[in-house]
Amino acid sequence: MLPAMSVDIKNHLTDLLRAALSSVAQQEADSPIILERPKEAAHGDFACNLALQLARRLQRNPRQLAQLLVSELPVSPWVEKTEIAGAGFINFSLKPAAKMLVLSTVLEAGSGFGRSKLGAGRSLQLEFVSANPTGPLHVGHGRGAAYGASLAAVLAFAGWDVTREFYVNDAGRQMDILAISTWLRYLEEHGERIPFPPNAYQGVYVREMAAQISTAHGARLVRPAAAVLAETPGLPEPERDDPAAKSLREQHLDALIENAKKLLGNDWAYVHDHALTEQLADCRDDLETFGVAFDIWFSEKSLFDTGLVARAVARLEAAEHLYEQDGAKWFRSTTFGDEKDRVVQRENGLYTYFASDIAYHLNKFERGFDTVINIWGADHHGYIPRVKGALQALGEDAARLQVALVQFAVLYRGGQKMPMSTRAGEFVTLRQLREEVGNDACRFFYVQRKSDQHLDFDLDLAKRQSNENPVFYIQYAHARICSVLNEWQGSEESLIEAAGEHAGLLVHPRELALAARIAEFPEMVEAAANELAPHFIAFYLKDLAADFHGYYNAERILVAEPDLCAARLALVAATRQVIRNGMALLGVSCPASM
RNA sequence: GCGCCCGUAGCUCAACCGGAUAGAGCAUCGGCCUUCUAAGCCGAGGGUUGUGAGUUCGAGUCUCGCCGGGCGCGCCA
Numbered sequence: 001m002l003p004a005m006s007v008d009i010k011n012h013l014t015d016l017l018r019a020a021l022s023s024v025a026q027q028e029a030d031s032p033i034i035l036e037r038p039k040e041a042a043h044g045d046f047a048c049n050l051a052l053q054l055a056r057r058l059q060r061n062p063r064q065l066a067q068l069l070v071s072e073l074p075v076s077p078w079v080e081k082t083e084i085a086g087a088g089f090i091n092f093s094l095k096p097a098a099k100m101l102v103l104s105t106v107l108e109a110g111s112g113f114g115r116s117k118l119g120a121g122r123s124l125q126l127e128f129v130s131a132n133p134t135g136p137l138h139v140g141h142g143r144g145a146a147y148g149a150s151l152a153a154v155l156a157f158a159g160w161d162v163t164r165e166f167y168v169n170d171a172g173r174q175m176d177i178l179a180i181s182t183w184l185r186y187l188e189e190h191g192e193r194i195p196f197p198p199n200a201y202q203g204v205y206v207r208e209m210a211a212q213i214s215t216a217h218g219a220r221l222v223r224p225a226a227a228v229l230a231e232t233p234g235l236p237e238p239e240r241d242d243p244a245a246k247s248l249r250e251q252h253l254d255a256l257i258e259n260a261k262k263l264l265g266n267d268w269a270y271v272h273d274h275a276l277t278e279q280l281a282d283c284r285d286d287l288e289t290f291g292v293a294f295d296i297w298f299s300e301k302s303l304f305d306t307g308l309v310a311r312a313v314a315r316l317e318a319a320e321h322l323y324e325q326d327g328a329k330w331f332r333s334t335t336f337g338d339e340k341d342r343v344v345q346r347e348n349g350l351y352t353y354f355a356s357d358i359a360y361h362l363n364k365f366e367r368g369f370d371t372v373i374n375i376w377g378a379d380h381h382g383y384i385p386r387v388k389g390a391l392q393a394l395g396e397d398a399a400r401l402q403v404a405l406v407q408f409a410v411l412y413r414g415g416q417k418m419p420m421s422t423r424a425g426e427f428v429t430l431r432q433l434r435e436e437v438g439n440d441a442c443r444f445f446y447v448q449r450k451s452d453q454h455l456d457f458d459l460d461l462a463k464r465q466s467n468e469n470p471v472f473y474i475q476y477a478h479a480r481i482c483s484v485l486n487e488w489q490g491s492e493e494s495l496i497e498a499a500g501e502h503a504g505l506l507v508h509p510r511e512l513a514l515a516a517r518i519a520e521f522p523e524m525v526e527a528a529a530n531e532l533a534p535h536f537i538a539f540y541l542k543d544l545a546a547d548f549h550g551y552y553n554a555e556r557i558l559v560a561e562p563d564l565c566a567a568r569l570a571l572v573a574a575t576r577q578v579i580r581n582g583m584a585l586l587g588v589s590c591p592a593s594m
Numbered sequence: 595g596c597g598c599c600c601g602u603a604g605c606u607c608a609a610c611c612g613g614a615u616a617g618a619g620c621a622u623c624g625g626c627c628u629u630c631u632a633a634g635c636c637g638a639g640g641g642u643u644g645u646g647a648g649u650u651c652g653a654g655u656c657u658c659g660c661c662g663g664g665c666g667c668g669c670c671a
Contacts (some may be wrong), residue, residue, distance in 0.1 A: 032611085040614070049613060052651070062651070086614045087651060132671070172671055250670085328669050339597065339667065346669040353671050381598055382666045405599080407664085449607070452599070454664075456606065461620085469633080470619070476633050484630050527610055539608060542618075553626085553635040594633065 009078060009098055009519070010035055013046055016079075017090075020072035021050065024065075028054055037520060041509075044083065044091035045099065045516065051088040062088030099512050100503035102519040106574040107496045114521045114581050118529055119160030125364055126152050128375035129287065130167040133279040134178040135203050137286055140377065142430040143409045143455060146446035146587070148375045149292040150534035151404075153585045158529035163369070166294045167360060170276055171301040172353060176257045177201060178279070179272040183221070183260055185210035186271075192225040197256065198238065199249050209278050213271065221271065223263045231259050286431055290439060291587040303359045309351050312359040312394070313344055321393040331358075336389030339382075358390040365396050373532070378405045378452065404532050409446070409455040418459075437462040443587045444471045448538040470542050474579060475591060477545035477552075481576040482592040484557050488569060495573050498566030505567045510551040514571060517547045521578050525585075534586065541582045548575050 014033050022029040031054060038047045051066035058065060066088045073082060078098035083091045106113045128148030131141045148164070156162040169175070181201040184194055189210055196202075213221060232255040236245040261268045280297075287293070303309050313329070316322050322329050327347035331354075334341055344355040364372045376383070388398040411418040411428055418428060434442050441462040448470065449455045461469060506515070521540070528536040557568045583590050 034611080036610075036613080038614075039609090039617080043614070047614085052613075055651075089614070169671065174671060326669080330669090343669045348669080350669085352669065357671095377665095378599070379665055384598090407599080453607080454600080458606080461606090472633050473619090476631080480631055480634080482631095487630055523610080531610080535608085536610080539618080546618085549634055550636085552630080553632090556630065558630050594631075 009094065009101065010046065010523075012076065012078060013048075013092055016073050016076055017048060017050060017069070019074050020069045023072045024068050025054065025058055028058065037516070038091065043085060043089070044081075044093040046092045046094075048090045048092075049088075051090060055088065066090050096507050096512065097504045099515050099519070100499070100506055100571075102515060103499035103503050103570050103574045104496065106518060106577050107492070107499055107570065110577060111581060111584070113577060114157065114525045116158040116522060116526050116529070118158045118526050119155065121159060121161055122370040123163070123368065124155060124160040124371045124373065125163045125165055125367070125369040126155070126373045126375070127165045127167055127364075128152075129292070130169070131283065132169045132174050133276055133283055134174050135201060135205060135279065137283060137430040139409055139411055139428050139430060139433050139457070142290070142433060142442065143446045143451075144375055144377065144406050145287055145290060145292045145430070146443050147404075147406055147451050147534065149290075150443070150447050150537070150586050151373075151375070151532055153587070154525060154528045154534050154537065157585060158525055160371075160529070163296060164294045165296045165298055168280065168297055168299050168301075170280075170299050171304060171356065173254075173257075175272060175276060177253065178206070178275045179268065180253070180257045180260055181206045182209045182213070182275045183264070183271050184256075186213050186221060187225060189214055190219050190222045192222060194225045194229060195235065197235065197249065197253050199253055205279075205282075209275055212278070213274060221264065221267050227263060228256065228259045232256050290430065290434060291443065298360070300356055300360070303356050303363065304351075308363060309356050309359040312362050313351065313355055315362075315394055316344070316358070316390065319393060319395075331386070331390060331393070333386045333389040336385065336392050338385040338389050342386050354386065354390075357387060358394075361387055361391055361401065362394055362396070365391065365400065370400070371402065372400055373402045373404060375404050375406055375451075378407045381405055402532070404451060406451045407454045409457050411457050411459060413459045433459075440475070440588045441469065441471045444538060447534045447586055450533065450535055470538075471588065472594070473549075474541050474545040474583065475589075476594055477548045478576055478579045478583075478590045479592060479594040480552060481548070481572045481579075484572060485569065485576070486592075488558060488565075490566075490569070492573075494566065495570045498563075499570035499574070502563045502567040503570060505564050506571060508551075508555060510547070510554055511568075511571060514544075514547045514551050514575060517544050518574055518578050521582065537582050537585050541579060541586075544575065544578060544582070548572070 013035055017033050017035075018029070021031065021033070031050070033048065033050055035046045035048050038044060051062045051069060054060075055062035055065055060068075063084060066084045070082050070084060070090060078094055078101075080093045080095045083093070085091050109115070126148060129137070129141055129145050131137055137145070152162050152164050177199075178201055181196075184196055184200065185207045187194060188196075233248070233252055235252050236248045264271065284297075313322070316331060317329075321332050321335070322344065323332060323341075324330070328343045329345040330341045331344050332341050342354055343352050344358070345351050361372070384403050388401060391398045391401060411433075437445075437459060445457055445462050446455070462471075506512070521544075524536050524540045528534055552572075555568070557565070557572055559565045559568065580590050
């Protein structure tokens with residue numbers, strides 16, 4: 001028997017071409033050789049456009065060059081024929097046995113099939129979600145979570161050493177607003193009615209936290225409301241929507257916070273931390289249920305506590321990238337291609353969010369990751385030049401930072417766009433979405449689009465348990481295979497044996513197509529990793545399932561001839577394995593029966 | 595106004611450093627279950643890839659203009 005498992009057909013063909021190339025044109029021997037899988041079956045199993053690529057540099061007719069290359073190709077036991085087609089493509093057709101080599105590979109590798117060394121163990125940090133812990137995650141966060149988790153899985157499978165990180169914005173004004181919102185609701189519970197500001201957090205979860213505090217501390221945190229009200233400027237009329245009114249409301253809220261801090265003393269920190277802990281726990285629980293896990297929850301506050309923010313700003317200052325204007329410190333980001341310079345330290349001495357973000361990114365780089373990837377909402381795209389600029393100014397190689405932008409997801413129900421105003425607290429939470437359509441459909445729907453493409457999330461479709469729903473289509477293929485293997489009741493080992501010995505019996509066009517699809521999986525993983533595009537996997541799985549369903553309907557698997565039956569079982573068992581491996585990357589389950 | 599992203603079948607979207615006749619699903623129409631799960635399969639129709647030029651053996655893909663849509667342009671986070 002031939003050493004089937006050790007042969008990777010694509011590499012094999014590349015080697016053949018490389019050899020031919022060096023004898024035809026020594027000076028071009030290092031040119032990249034790309035093998036494609038032609039869409040058209042008549043074009044063989046692999047196609048190479050090498051002759052077309054090199055024709056001009058070598059000043060030769062592409063077809064003649066292709067002819068030359070073909071005549072220099074070493075003989076291979078796996079190649080049936082080599083043809084020159086079209087403008088100068090070299091098309092390879094493989095012997096049926098060569099196309100089935102992959103079955104042994106899949107069955108032996110199992111859940112490891114498709115694993116790649118592309119990343120070569122290089123360290124990579126992936127930061128995603130990083131939502132403010134000021135309320136439940138909504139459907140927009142869900143897309144970032146699903147995309148990030150799938151991408152992390154793909155990159156890890158492709159050989160990177162991946163660290164998944166959530167940046168916790170626990171230091172800013174937003175957290176203070178959450179704390180004041182909680183305290184005001186608490187006061188309401190105890191009969192101290194202070195008008196609840198329209199720009200505070202309106203959600204029911206705030207009342208829930210207030211109730212928790214009441215349960216634990218009774219009325220201990222009640223302070224006379226009049227004292228707070230007396231020192232806070234009045235709110236403008238609710239109808240007013242002009243910039244001045246908006247500004248007044250923000251001032252009012254800030255004043256409330258300041259007064260509350262004074263009134264509550266240490267209890268302010270208690271309310272603040274309670275709210276933070278609650279929301280963070282809720283967020284973590286939400287994500288975990290969604291199959292999204294993080295290795296590190298990185299606190300923004302810790303950057304201030306360790307002095308890193310001040311240090312980063314000082315370093316920028318020492319490198320003369322800062323200047324003072326109107327009492328504030330500005331980073332000259334225009335030097336690095338930004339539209340305008342940015343404030344890092346305000347007139348009141350407080351650092352901006354940008355300053356802590358510089359510190360955070362500096363910290364990421366200092367931790368030594370080879371590559372740092374941020375997943376941001378597309379509305380943050382204008383933020384990229386200033387962060388990269390700051391890293392450059394600090395003497396870092398900004399190219400180590402990549403930013404993947406995720407567009408918004410828009411929910412549709414009954415063909416109608418669903419409103420998602422966070423202000424009114426009517427937004428759909430990730431939790432609601434998950435519970436409505438289920439984790440599997442949720443994860444899959446989020447990643448079946450290119451991430452930088454707007455996503456229309458059709459709730460009705462996601463819930464439908466029918467052929468219209470791609471998740472079920474793939475899971476159904478898996479369940480069917482389980483059912484067949486169940487019926488057969490043989491051992492896994494015998495299938496590996498069958499794949500090695502009888503795979504040559506598989507010559508039906510659908511069998512060849514299915515095997516070719518299976519063989520493509522490792523390439524899809526690498527492509528998805530390179531392009532940061534887990535949606536490749538989603539599309540691939542749909543194609544794989546389609547190939548299987550077509551085969552299943554056309555041919556019976558459990559046939560009387562034992563060798564043919566075993567070979568077919570090996571083929572579908574390999575299909576099942578690849579479905580599992582692919583679905584695992586997307587965080588979608590594979591039930592054995594449906 | 596400036597910057598970034600997008601425009602592909604009736605709808606939602608693919609298209610692997612530019613490759614051969616631009617592909618799927620849904621929807622529409624016509625077929626397939628006494629046999630391993632019909633949540634399936636087979637077939638048909640449906641396109642000047644917004645538009646005009648350019649680059650080259652070759653452009654949905656790259657460059658420029660125009661048209662249309664989204665987002666961003668705070669001492670907010």
